[in-house]
Amino acid sequence: MGRCCKRNGRLLCMCLLPCMMTSHLLIYVMVSIFVTMSYTPPPKIIIHYIAPGISVNTSTLASHPLEPFWNLRLEDGALWNQLQHALDRLHNPILRRNTTGDESPTDCLSCKCSVPQIDDLNSMPEQIKAFVWSMHCREYPLLINQPDMCGRNNRDSPMLIMAIKSQVGNFENRQAIRETWGRSGLVRGEDGKKSRLVRTIFLLGRQDSSTGPHPDLKNLLDLENQKYRDILQWDFRDAFFNLTLKDLLFWHWLQQHCPNAIFVFKGDDDVFVRTGALLDYLHKQWDEHNLLRVSTNDTERTLDLFVGDVINNAMPNREPSTKYYIPERFYKGVYPPYAGGGGVVYSVSLAMRLKEVSERVHLFPIDDVYLGMCLHRLGFSPGRHPGFLTFDLPEMDRANPCAYKSVLLVHRRDPKEMLTLWKQLQSLPRQC
Template sequence: MKYFWKNLFCVSKNDVQKRSPTTRNTSNGFSWHTCRHNESAANIKDFTSLPVHIQDFLYHRHCRHFPMLLDVPDKCGGADGSAEVFLLLVIKSSPENYVRREVLRKTWASERLHKGVWIRRIFISGVAQAGYEKKRLNKLLELEHREHNDILQWDFKDSFFNLTLKQILFLEWMERNCPQAHFLLNGDDDVFANTGNMVEYLQSQEDNNVTKHLFVGHVISNVGPIRHTGSKYYVPVQVHESESYPPYCGGGGFLLSGYTAQVIYKMSKSITILPIDDVYMGICLAKAGLAPFSHMGVKTAGLYIPSSKLDAHDPCYYREVLLVHRFLPHELYLMWQGIHDPTLKFPGETFVSRVKYQFCGL
């Protein structure tokens, strides 16, 4: 079977043409073409000493346009109707994470009207790596999409080093299909997100003006690339020469305005892709002269519990937060049910307002 990108694990054109009407090979900004690897990358100093996945990244770093396999062009009610979407949940998910997606659909990512405004949901994904497993997982996403109408999938290898590509392709889709959405939650599929609290926080912002900059989460600053080859986040000088990164929000989850999303996409067109997606967003913000801001309710490094004698998953600790990373699917389901239990007691000050930690039962 002939493939159109070497080493990018793309499905064949014939396979996509045989797909059901729920999938599509769009001509609206995407087309079947050859994205050949950049031969000159091999001339980079010490290229052959780099890990294979980094060599592959450098060969294909310039590739930004891939066919859509699954699309939801009407998710926001069309471009003209997208102003009705107050909070769009943009959830990064890999094809194999079926259980996570199903739990999120039943919990914090449920599409609903909250406090008079609409919350909508989209999962964004690439394709599994290769072979029969790839075919099965693509079929799985197709079946999910047929039932829930909530998946965007592009024909590129879904991997950690392609997360930035996933973000850019989504922002391109948003510009075309959902340009007037007020706010976005950009997050992973293993976070606990209190989306009701997010709506109320966003509604509290001055004038609730979608044309203003907003980018909030857990800000990370005064750090630079990890040069240790054994790290998942290893970035050699051949990929990023500078020893520092601009401030950025941890990629587990952050909130941004529709305006800021459009600015990031505009900046991305002239910024070389960096494989660490949250850092890349920070670079785009910095180029636009904008900055990320911290919110104490976003805990992408987890929620600090001061004693091992306390239950770290007691719902009373989580009722007032915005987002906490990381959760297993069953933990997410239980936590969502727990924070909505009308009998749940939360004595003392709330998480957001208190200066000192005061926990349930203390």
């Protein structure tokens, strides 16, 4: 009897097993069909990446750098770093994907933009406080303009425009420059070949009592401008930490009134430039560029040139007694490569790109460094030229005219030294 029951149980199990497996399979198939029918795939995300330096016709896309702009995430404690983070997020192409496109990226750069709250702002130096309160202002009216300096057609466009940063009271410096290396008009290179058109213009702000007691020089400045027509003056306070504004506002003026110039020399009014030798160098660069355009059949190729006395791996000056002092609470990190501000030369095509990218870089108090920041944002490295001596010649060589044979620029020279050196260098080829 027991054996019979065991045989019948095994037989029953063997009969029921296929049925159970079939039912489980049927349930699995039904569940799979239900999930498939109810599943909706996520919308496809299209992310646009634009290589640095490529012109874009639409304002809804921002450039995506090949490398990080700065490693600012490790330096969030400083005010400038925080502001730049916010601006980077504003222009991030992924984060902007769902925006309507109506937002203006420059809204946050206007004078109406609120300054971030920092508890110890009052404990910072006065020049830093003044900079923080005005660092969002980028538009200032022109008090003196020169709209016709570069003529009305391409034939009057200069090969080189020399933009010299000066101050209202520096009459003597400007006059020494006009009489020596900064003469406007046709200038012959030292190679003796064809003359090239050069225009010199001086960049000024407004002198006021906040920078110290000053005599009223407005009438003298007006007379100077009536005679020479080579002054640009904007309605902002002319202070050391506002020199960056002269770059931004000059680029805007250049785009409006002199876009067909080829090169820009930007310098201080206490440098000495061997203009003829500089023209020879620039003419060679321009010829090589045009040959490359022909050989590659690339008529749209632009010349991107930026040379000067390049400084690498510089750290902010933390000495409170110097005019270059940058508190750690304002900026942390290493400066990007930049050229000493005594004088640099760059192509106008690059100047236009710098103007555009500057809208995505918060103003910085030191103009040399800010220019390096904009170049870094473009993914462009400044080129070093050994002829740019922003820290001057060795003292033993300064009185020897032959020591200037390979020099394009030296810094610093007062007006009397400019006139003396200019006269000595007129016979430089025969002497050396």
